Amino acid sequence: MxxxxxxxxxxxxxxxxxxxxxxxxIEQARARxxxxxxxxxLPVSKTVPEERIRLAIEAGCGQLGENxxxxxxxxxxxLADTPVSWSVIGHLQTNKAKLVAEFATEFQxxxxxxxxxxxxxxxxxxxxxxxxFVQVNTSAEDSKFGLAPGEVEAxxxxxxxxxxxxxxxxxxxxxxxxxxxxxxxxFARLRTLRDQLRQSAPDGVGLDELSMGMSxxxxxxxxxxxSVVRVGQAIFGARALPNDHYWPEPTNPGTSPGGAARI
Ligand SMILES: *Cc1c(COP(=O)(O)O)cnc(C)c1O
Numbered sequence: 515m516x517x518x519x520x521x522x523x524x525x526x527x528x529x530x531x532x533x534x535x536x537x538x539x540i541e542q543a544r545a546r547x548x549x550x551x552x553x554x555x556l557p558v559s560k561t562v563p564e565e566r567i568r569l570a571i572e573a574g575c576g577q578l579g580e581n582x583x584x585x586x587x588x589x590x591x592x593l594a595d596t597p598v599s600w601s602v603i604g605h606l607q608t609n610k611a612k613l614v615a616e617f618a619t620e621f622q623x624x625x626x627x628x629x630x631x632x633x634x635x636x637x638x639x640x641x642x643x644x645x646x647f648v649q650v651n652t653s654a655e656d657s658k659f660g661l662a663p664g665e666v667e668a669x670x671x672x673x674x675x676x677x678x679x680x681x682x683x684x685x686x687x688x689x690x691x692x693x694x695x696x697x698x699x700x701f702a703r704l705r706t707l708r709d710q711l712r713q714s715a716p717d718g719v720g721l722d723e724l725s726m727g728m729s730x731x732x733x734x735x736x737x738x739x740x741s742v743v744r745v746g747q748a749i750f751g752a753r754a755l756p757n758d759h760y761w762p763e764p765t766n767p768g769t770s771p772g773g774a775a776r777i
Contacts, residue, residue, distance in 0.1 A: 520729070522751030524566065529573035532749045533557075536732075540743065543736035549705075551724075551741045556601055558728070558746030560585065561753050564592050570750065571596050577619070579603040579744050583610045590617040603685070603725075603744055605649075605659040612636045615644065622647040622685045622725050622744075625660050627669070630676050637678035646679045647725050647742075650707065652700040653689035660686065663707050667714060674716050683723025683741070684708050688731055701726050701738035 523529050533555075540553050558579040559567050567578065567589065576597065580586035581604025590600050601620035608628045614621055615636030624630060624646045637644055648670060651660035661669055666684070673681050684707065688700035704726055712721050725742035727735025732743040747753060 520747045520752040523569070523749065526569050526572045529570050529749070533573055536745055536748050539733060540736060543733040547737050547739065549739040551739060553736055553740060554742045556742055556744045557749050558603065558744050559750060560746060562750050564589060566750065567593065568596070571598050577601055583613050587613045587617060608632050615640060615642065618644060620645040623649040623659065625649045627672055630673065630679060634676035634678045643678045643680055645682050647683050647685040647723065648681070649685045650704055652686045652703040655689060658687055663703065666707060667711055670711060670719055671716055674718050681719045681721070683721050683725065685725035688726065694734060697731050698734050698738060701735045701740065705739040
């Protein structure tokens with residue numbers, strides 16, 4: 515099903531066309547959004563081999579998202595001759611934080627102070643800094659990483675201690691469901707939480723950005739205020755395996771049909 519919707523992009527012209535199409539859909543959704551936000555498109559290149567990523571870079575992709583740190587680090591090395599920068603968008607174990615500190619310019623899945631501490635120490639040592647988003651679990655599914663909404667305020671209050679981390683906003687993955695009301699509710703929950711926290715956020719903690727929405731739901735996310743959308747398959751082509759394969763924890767049978775079912 516996804517394969518028919520999202521053919522594999524195999525030339526610069528394919529990428530030009532897919533990017534133009536996604537950008538047009540973003541612009542239309544933005545025109546419907548009551549929030550008047552700017553929207554940044556973050557192309558997600560996970561599982562895509564280096565040769566095809568080069569075509570996407572030629573078509574103008576300047577920053578790419580990857581959800582697995584080791585895969586991202588490997589691609590960073592092999593594409594060091596290109597101007598592309600890397601955003602890590604997937605859950606991070608503390609023992610891999612040093613890899614992220616080495617190469618990433620952005621990390622969108624911060625959900626633990628241990629990871630914040632390790633990243634900060636490694637970044638300070640390297641003389642680098644990193645844009646971060648706090649990941650929030652807005653669907654209350656066990657299979658999703660991220661802080662519960664009620665934990666975010668206390669968490670954010672600790673972040674000014676880590677001066678190499680530049681806090682930009684919040685990130686979420688909506689529930690995997692064909693019921694658009696339930697998907698939209700996840701996005702609205704992230705926006706509402708951000709609006710509440712903005713008032714109490716400590717100095718230096720920016721909560722301007724909302725990273726939410728992927729190939730199957732980015733228009734809904736933009737209508738609910740997304741300022742960053744993370745789009746893989748609609749640009750690169752369908753992945754062979756459904757989305758739940760790429761998140762390390764098993765999904766809940768019955769509640770989580772996986773990415774293919776949403777398309
Ligand atoms: C893979 C991934 C995306 C993009 O999903 P697509 O279906 O390819 O658009 C977005 N966010 C995260 C965290 C991902 O792992």
